[in-house]
Amino acid sequence: MKNLNRTYAIASLLFLIVLAVSPMKNYFREWRAVQKEYSRMAAALPQRVKPAPMALQQIWVRDLNRIDRCTTCHLGVADQKLATAPQPFQTHPKVAHDVESFGCTICHGGQGLATEYAEAHLPTTFLDEPVLPNRYLESSCGVCHKGATPSETAVLNHGRELIQKSNCVACHKLSGVEKNFVPSLDGIGSKVNRSWLVRWLKNPREFRPKTLMPDFSISEDDAGLLADFLMSFKAFSQDTKLDSLPPVYHDRKDEEAFVNQGQTLFRLARCISCHAVEGRGGKLAPDLAKTASKTNATWIYNYLKNPQRLQKNIEMPQYGFTDEQLAAVTAYIANEFGDWEAPKDTSGIHEPAPNFYARGLQLFNQYNCGGCHTLSSAKIVENLGPELTNIGGKKLYAIDFGHADIPRTLHDFIYTKLKTPRLFRETLRMPKYAFTEDKLQAITTALLARREVALPSSHLVQEKSAGRYEPQGAVGEIIHKYACLGCHRINGRGGDIAPDLSVVGSQLQPQWMERYFEVPYSLRPIVEERMPTLFIAKTEVKTLLDYFYSVLLDDSLAASNELFDFSQTTLEKGKALFWEKYGCQSCHQIGGSGGYVGPPLDQSGTRLQPAWIYHWLLNPQKYKPQTLEPRSGMSDEEAKAVTAYLMSLKGEVVQ
Amino acid sequence: MIRIFGEVSMSSGRGSSRKIFTLVLLTLIACESPPNQQSEIFTSSDSLAAARLDSLRQHDPYVKYSFVERQGENLFDHYCAVCHGSNGEGDGFNSYNLDPRPHSFADTTYMRALSDATLAEVIARGGRGVNKSVLMPAYTQTLSADRINQIVAYLRTFTR
Numbered sequence: 001m002k003n004l005n006r007t008y009a010i011a012s013l014l015f016l017i018v019l020a021v022s023p024m025k026n027y028f029r030e031w032r033a034v035q036k037e038y039s040r041m042a043a044a045l046p047q048r049v050k051p052a053p054m055a056l057q058q059i060w061v062r063d064l065n066r067i068d069r070c071t072t073c074h075l076g077v078a079d080q081k082l083a084t085a086p087q088p089f090q091t092h093p094k095v096a097h098d099v100e101s102f103g104c105t106i107c108h109g110g111q112g113l114a115t116e117y118a119e120a121h122l123p124t125t126f127l128d129e130p131v132l133p134n135r136y137l138e139s140s141c142g143v144c145h146k147g148a149t150p151s152e153t154a155v156l157n158h159g160r161e162l163i164q165k166s167n168c169v170a171c172h173k174l175s176g177v178e179k180n181f182v183p184s185l186d187g188i189g190s191k192v193n194r195s196w197l198v199r200w201l202k203n204p205r206e207f208r209p210k211t212l213m214p215d216f217s218i219s220e221d222d223a224g225l226l227a228d229f230l231m232s233f234k235a236f237s238q239d240t241k242l243d244s245l246p247p248v249y250h251d252r253k254d255e256e257a258f259v260n261q262g263q264t265l266f267r268l269a270r271c272i273s274c275h276a277v278e279g280r281g282g283k284l285a286p287d288l289a290k291t292a293s294k295t296n297a298t299w300i301y302n303y304l305k306n307p308q309r310l311q312k313n314i315e316m317p318q319y320g321f322t323d324e325q326l327a328a329v330t331a332y333i334a335n336e337f338g339d340w341e342a343p344k345d346t347s348g349i350h351e352p353a354p355n356f357y358a359r360g361l362q363l364f365n366q367y368n369c370g371g372c373h374t375l376s377s378a379k380i381v382e383n384l385g386p387e388l389t390n391i392g393g394k395k396l397y398a399i400d401f402g403h404a405d406i407p408r409t410l411h412d413f414i415y416t417k418l419k420t421p422r423l424f425r426e427t428l429r430m431p432k433y434a435f436t437e438d439k440l441q442a443i444t445t446a447l448l449a450r451r452e453v454a455l456p457s458s459h460l461v462q463e464k465s466a467g468r469y470e471p472q473g474a475v476g477e478i479i480h481k482y483a484c485l486g487c488h489r490i491n492g493r494g495g496d497i498a499p500d501l502s503v504v505g506s507q508l509q510p511q512w513m514e515r516y517f518e519v520p521y522s523l524r525p526i527v528e529e530r531m532p533t534l535f536i537a538k539t540e541v542k543t544l545l546d547y548f549y550s551v552l553l554d555d556s557l558a559a560s561n562e563l564f565d566f567s568q569t570t571l572e573k574g575k576a577l578f579w580e581k582y583g584c585q586s587c588h589q590i591g592g593s594g595g596y597v598g599p600p601l602d603q604s605g606t607r608l609q610p611a612w613i614y615h616w617l618l619n620p621q622k623y624k625p626q627t628l629e630p631r632s633g634m635s636d637e638e639a640k641a642v643t644a645y646l647m648s649l650k651g652e653v654v655q
Numbered sequence: 656m657i658r659i660f661g662e663v664s665m666s667s668g669r670g671s672s673r674k675i676f677t678l679v680l681l682t683l684i685a686c687e688s689p690p691n692q693q694s695e696i697f698t699s700s701d702s703l704a705a706a707r708l709d710s711l712r713q714h715d716p717y718v719k720y721s722f723v724e725r726q727g728e729n730l731f732d733h734y735c736a737v738c739h740g741s742n743g744e745g746d747g748f749n750s751y752n753l754d755p756r757p758h759s760f761a762d763t764t765y766m767r768a769l770s771d772a773t774l775a776e777v778i779a780r781g782g783r784g785v786n787k788s789v790l791m792p793a794y795t796q797t798l799s800a801d802r803i804n805q806i807v808a809y810l811r812t813f814t815r
Contacts, residue, residue: 093722094801134722154729526737526748583782583789586738586753595752597737621797628734631796 030116031056034073038089047081056115061103063456068103068112070120096152106453107140108132123409128396132448135441136411139392142449145461147176159446162439166212170371171430173387174450182372183311187236191299194350197227199342200294205434207294207339208287210276214431216367217422228352229360237376240309242302249301249327253334262332265325273530274316277337282529284486284497285316293339301330308480315486315495320535367429385430392451400424415444469493475547478540487529490552497529500624503554507612510545512603517541523599557611564610566644574638574645582632582642590649597628605650614643720812727809730802734794743813753790760813767814774807775800 035052042049057071076082076089077099083091092099097107105112110131114120123130132140138156145153163169167180188197199206201223204213218226236242252258271288272281278289291300302309304326307316321329353359361379364370370380391414399413402424406412416423418440421430435443469491471479479485485494488501504513520531578584585594588601604613615622617639620629634642720728732741738753740746743760750756758765777785779800781793794803 095722152726152729154725580789581783583792586790586792587749589752593752595738595749597749626733628737630734630792630794630798632792633796 031072034088035075038075041085041089045081045085049076049079049081059100059103061101061106063101063459064103064106065454066103066105066112068105069115070104070108070110070112071099072115073117074104107137109140123396128410130409133411136445136448139445139448142446143392143451143453144455144459147462155442155445156449158439159442159444159449162435162443163446166214166433166443167372168388171368171385173384173389175389180372181313181315183314184237185230185369185373185375186233187240187310189231189234190236190242191296192294193296194227194231196294196342197230198223201226207290210283210287214433216429216431218363218367222363225353225356225359226363227360228350228356229364232357233375233377236310237312242298243305245298245301245330246323246327248324249297249331253297253327253331258328259332259335261325262328262330263336265321265329266332268533269319269329269535270530270532273532284529288333288337290337290339290342292334292337293342297330297334300333301326304329315483317482317486317532317534319532320537367431388447388450390450390452392448393453411444411448414447415440418443471547474543478544482534482536487531497527498531501548501552503552503557503623505548505551505553506557507609509607509609510549512607513545513548514541517544525596557609557615564614564640564644564647566647570641570644571648572645574641574643577634577638577642578645581638582634584642587629591651601646602649602651604646605648608646610643610647613646614639617642721808723805723808724812726802727805727807728812730798730806731809734798735806743810753788755788755790757791760810763814766810771804771807771811774810775803778803778806 032054035054038052042051052075056069057075058067058069059071060067071077073088074090074092076085077092080091082089085091103112104110108131109129111120111124111127111129118124119127121131135155138153141153142156142160163174164177164180167182168174169177169179170182196207198220201216201218202220203215203217204211205215274282274284276282276287276289279287281287299310303311304319304321305323306318307314308318361377364375365379365381365383368383368385369375370382371384392410394410396408396410399410401408401413404416404423406416417430418433418435421432422428470476470493471490479490484490484501487495487498489495490501492502517534517536520533522530587595587597588599589596590601594600617632617634618636619631620627621631731739731743736747737749738745738747739757739760740750745757745759747757760766773785777787777791778798779793779795782788782791784793798806
């Protein structure tokens with residue numbers, strides 16, 4: 001009995017101790033230490049701030065089904081007075097989404113419900129989505145903003161551009177990304193020579209440092225087999241045959257006068273607007289410096305004559321050269337653009353190995369060359385890498401880190417994969433790209449954004465569908481022939497290099513435009529790319545102008561063309577506003593004085609339509625959201641006066 | 656800590672009640688949370704902020720600018736750099752056409768004399784609005800007050 005009593009007493013005591021454990025544990029919680037630290041910090045501040053609540057805090061976002069307790073420690077998130085406080089107490093910078101209605105983990109990742117540092121921030125056994133490092137933070141923007149990217153997310157946008165430009169989609173499925181133009185390999189045997197091709201396959205960047213083609217690090221033997229395989233494709237698609245070079249080429253190709261004529265035409269056509277020569281010139285097309293060591297004269301001649309015949313969909317205009325002019329340009333390229341440092345080809349006549357075709361085809365398929373380049377051979381099979389559509393949501397257990405010694409996180413995996421693709425295993429196929437640190441970071445961000453998160457559809461900002469603009473008939477033919485949409489955009493389709501032409505008929509005067517086609521000059525010195533001289537036929541110009549002035553219009557601009565008063569007094573008033581009130585000369589030049597950020601306005605009276613000037617002055621961003629010109633806040637009256645002044649400027653352009 | 660309680664109760668236990676103690680001990684062990692590698696950060700109160708910032712920098716060497724400064728950088732490069740130069744030294748390519756030339760933002764004494772509010776006002780109202788050169792345009796109709804403040808934050812990084 002006594003024994004029993006004692007046992008009972010001890011058991012009761014133990015029970016009390018056990019009861020005490022829970023409040024004890026609670027008292028020693030990590031977040032209490034942080035909140036105490038907050039109180040100490042707040043007491044030392046000159047300004048009065050809200051005291052620590054000494055309790056767990058949480059934000060419940062019903063729409064997104066998230067409960068985030070981050071504000072338990074991050075106490076200053078919504079308090080502007082703590083903008084300079086040390087972390088974790090600092091004010092959250094102002095962003096488009098407020099913390100109360102979006103919570104924290106939707107953007108930053110981590111475990112919202114956790115109340116301990118490690119569980120909330122670091123990868124743990126049960127949750128492998130640690131807090132995203134700041135450098136990849138913009139990836140969270142991309143989860144909702146699928147296509148229409150806000151201008152604030154520069155890194156994400158850059159990454160998305162790079163994914164498009166590097167043609168990742170050739171080997172990896174990625175929803176919403178379109179394949180890039182990559183030259184077709186049909187007829188490559190009639191275009192290049194074998195020794196160049198071997199060199200190129202071994203390391204493309206050695207020949208052309210800025211090429212987009214990655215380095216597959218293939219061996220000398222494999223490169224030889226692949227080159228033999230490719231050189232066997234002599235015929236172009238659709239029964240296209242190369243024209244032979246005209247007799248004048250053979251007669252005069254080494255004559256200095258003839259080569260000089262080619263050089264003059266090369267300059268007149270402004271080839272270097274798109275092509276660089278030894279690194280100097282445009283960035284849109286390949287560097288021509290060593291072209292003659294790669295391609296033969298017959299191919300160059302035929303290509304210049306009609307680029308799209310040999311290379312479907314290429315964005316190179318078909319210049320209106322005569323055969324003799326073409327021969328002269330060909331002679332210039334063949335003479336001037338050799339590779340003087342190329343290793344001498346001493347192998348003599350090359351005899352391909354007996355099984356070169358089968359082995360070459362096998363290599364071609366192994367590295368999925370057909371993902372980028374088309375080649376009309378029935379045996380080409382698609383051999384894709386892993387799909388990347390949901391790569392940002394990939395679980396750690398599904399990632400093969402191989403023998404790479406890197407932190408076990410998804411972002412480190414993607415980053416390393418892009419930087420040194422074969423670090424994980426030598427047998428991997430992914431080629432090496434020359435991405436800089438910034439680019440690696442940007443692409444990683446854009447890939448991390450590719451994660452499916454359960455969100456209400458109201459939160460998703462869907463992609464704008466690409467423009468479906470497709471001009472038909474004679475106009476369509478001309479626009480296609482001169483590759484206008486390579487640089488200009490019309491109704492949502494085309495490039496961003498040159499001005500948008502969607503309402504060009506309401507902006508420019510027809511007489512000016514007609515002259516411009518004959519001798520295009522650069523309106524905006526700030527833009528490196530120049531409009532090429534296309535040697536375009538007069539009838540074609542007329543067809544285009546008819547189209548511009550009957551279709552590419554903005555009717556709201558036409559209506560106000562009669563509103564202007566061009567009297568001397570208004571004009572003088574406009575002049576004073578231009579020079580003395582709004583300081584337009586900081587960007588625009590008139591009579592040789594002023595800046596050159598915007599186009600010079602010497603000729604604005606013969607170039608522009610008054611209604612366009614007027615509406616542009618009132619709100620430049622309405623027509624071109626990215627323009628540098630700020631909205632000046634001019635009154636209606638003032639804008640009309642400045643329009644009158646600009647319309648009076650009809651001077652000859654200073655070239 | 657919890658384990659200590661377990662040991663205390665063990666030492667007071669005897670023979671026949673061992674089973675109960677073991678049970679209690681097991682319960683207590685089950686209550687214990689997993690070891691926490693990070694809690695040492697919170698031990699030294701004064702260096703807490705410094706330690707957190709340090710660890711942030713260590714993990715994130717690319718964070719040169721704060722969020723606001725980065726936003727400001729994007730805007731500055733787009734709108735301002737043509738005249739003020741991408742390093743803020745007043746040497747943008749268009750600065751050579753301007754009289755007076757833009758002042759360098761890397762000049763510490765010059766910048767110290769200007770408050771954030773003044774800088775924001777110049778950007779918003781332009782040179783004309785503050786009786787300076789009309790060549791500096793006003794951005795109040797183009798950029799919101801928040802965007803202008805982001806640019807001001809970025810201007811401060813040139814003298815940091």
